Amino acid sequence: MYCRLPLFAHSVGRSLHIMSVRPILRLSWNRCRQYCQFSSPEDSKWLTLPPVSMTTVVNGNQLTSSTSTTALKWVIRCCPQLPKTLIHKLFRLKQVRMLPSLLLSQQQEEEEEEDNHHNHKFKRVTPKDTLNSGDRIFLPHSVKQITPPESLAPKHDSPLTLTAKQINFIRTLVIYKDPHILVLNKPPGMPVQGGINIKRSLDAVAAECLNYHYSEPPRLVHRLDRDCSGILVMGRTKTTTTLLHSIFRDKTSRASDDIGTKNRILQRRYWALVLGCPRRSGGLVTAPLGKVVVDNGKSDRITIVDNSTSLSPQHAITEYRVIGSSSHGYTWLELSPLTGRKHQLRVHCAEVLGTPIVGDYKYGWQAHKKWGQFDLSNLEESTEEHLKEEALPFGLNLNKGSISDKHPRLHLHCKQIVLPNISQALENVQSLSASTYDLSVVEALELEADLPPFMKRSWDVTNS
CATH class of the missing domain: 3.30.2350.10 (Pseudouridine synthase)
Known part of the structure; x- marks a missing residue:
């Protein structure tokens, strides 16, 4: 089985430029699942955030929240080290994408793989769009220069230091x-x-x-x-x-x-x-x-x-x-x-x-x-x-x-x-x-x- 992965963004100079969504790679399904995580710049043009989850852990117990979340809140939650001005800019320039959650079983995914990727295309989202559990958000891969791939833990940016001049x-x-x-x-x-x-x-x-x-x-x-x-x-x-x-x-x-x-x-x-x-x-x-x-x-x-x-x-x-x-x-x-x-x-x-x-x-x-x-x-x-x-x-x-x-x-x-x-x-x-x-x-x-x-x-x- 093979799947198609879309090319998302390309960085030119100091600006981000959206590329048309088009299939460019064919990989085995097992590699694809690994591919959709944080991968090296040579492998992917996407930066995939964790799937949306409505559960929280309190005293070791998982609690399901009925409160929905927006695309902006989820990006801020997953990438606390990204400047909020940059996050708002990505939304303003329509450089944030979303893939709805897939409800197919592993067997159905393998059997109906081609139809799945044609029917579930990446879509643009606005900051106020409501997300469902399992939805995935994709950011331009260039923000990976700010977001370390090995960790999503909050990172405190060093203060801006200016000289007297x-x-x-x-x-x-x-x-x-x-x-x-x-x-x-x-x-x-x-x-x-x-x-x-x-x-x-x-x-x-x-x-x-x-x-x-x-x-x-x-x-x-x-x-x-x-x-x-x-x-x-x-x-x-x-x-x-x-x-x-x-x-x-x-x-x-x-x-x-x-x-x-x-x-x-x-x-x-x-x-x-x-x-x-x-x-x-x-x-x-x-x-x-x-x-x-x-x-x-x-x-x-x-x-x-x-x-x-x-x-x-x-x-x-x-x-x-x-x-x-x-x-x-x-x-x-x-x-x-x-x-x-x-x-x-x-x-x-x-x-x-x-x-x-x-x-x-x-x-x-x-x-x-x-x-x-x-x-x-x-x-x-x-x-x-x-x-x-x-x-x-x-x-x-x-x-x-x-x-x-x-x-x-x-x-x-x-x-x-x-x-x-x-x-x-x-x-x-x-x-x-x-x-x-x-x-x-x-x-x-x-x-x-x-x-x-x-x-x-x-x-x-x-x-x-």
Whole structure:
């Protein structure tokens, strides 16, 4: 007898990418049962958690609990050493799978093996999905770098230790602070949130050195791409964080109804340097986005999709205007995302406007090759060299990467954010929720962040 095991995930760089479920190996059933446990990286792409059990042991007696458990609770229970931020991220990126419990006997399994594996396919689960006894949860194999295969016992992570130089550097990023929110000018190259092989993310570092005597650490309310720079807003209290979350979610859900209005309670403006020039000096891009798997499942990318396809596209709306153009063939754009889709600005610039952002090799590789002004032959080696030349803490070097260099970095910067003054709003009401209080009557808070040094150099070159 043989069984088929699906390939689940593949790690590329510092990101996890879901691969299409497909059979790749045929093993004997006896080996298969052993295979589905913690196995070596060469053997499996799955990390299988113990089957869901509703029994607990009290004074040596097994007691069956009638209380069901959710997928999130089971993962946290089985993997207490995994950071909760990482677990939530895996669910958010739909990288958690489940196989329902099989009620067939050993004999039935052997006789109906092929039908069994066709009928019981791995399915995606959400954090709130209820599990039955015997269900199995599968995580991307890459988390095995954090989860030791030989033990599921809780493991206490060592505290994040920062030098005085690192702490001072992070505090220089703060551009606004009041009792309720904290605003940073995020440097490019620093990840916002923790994950596989990411030891010092901005949220973890901020929790260590930006408390300012608060009992609670600052919390993320939105994200920026690793290579993107600019304004990052964080909530300083649980109440503030919940309110800001609702504001950012409301921006995405109601954007289609607010097209053309200038009275949105949340406005974000990015500056980007692009290759070429759009046909029009300004306008609105309303192209839906969807994720597709490429390179035989080794990676994925966001692309423009047709509403008639089965890729579950999400509407994405971007407002743009030309700030200025140069004789060198570059154009500076101001981009205002009315929705918050992944890589929205990068895809809209590259695939709709036909002007990919400088340094965006994921969506503008061919355009950079045709441009001819950049040497892209050893791009990965050049990136590693930049990291070795540590001019700032955390391996950051913000001076290299302008269009004067052989390998320009991503020229995308969150320049300005306009949002309600949360401190003023909380002073006006005792108990505040976005659904019962009109935040549009609150005084607007306008925040602005300077360009990183390499983008300033590109600005000087294109305007000379």
